[in-house]
Amino acid sequence: MKEVLEFDEAKLKAHGKQHKCGKKYEVEEGDVLIVRAGSGKAR
Template sequence: MRKTLQLGSFFTTGTDEVRQWTIRVGTKAPQAAGVIHTDFEKTFIQAIVCNFNALKELGDEAEVKAKGKMMTKGKEYVVEDGDILLIKAGAAKG
């Protein structure tokens, strides 16, 4: 059904939560950030990206970084199904 509806997902992680977010296939990083909070889309700077399969294969975040599989992506990056994102955004204007 997800394929038919052209849905994908990405993940965010924190010290006490891992969360899956649903997006349409072809969504760029700023719009994916906007799914989390609209201010993140407006103030998007970059996304630190790790694909789930790389993490699964290498075992942990340190190894992913060591193998150069952790990537910094900008506003034109199309989020892939299974990406793990760390969103960097500026301060919201008040």
């Protein structure tokens, strides 16, 4: 089952609810992840 929520990214950042973590971060219960992937082009 999918759960879909609408959100405003700017409001999340303004309230300190969104942040970046390193690859060693352990996902906790209730975390929501936004995964962004590049186009795969070489640098």
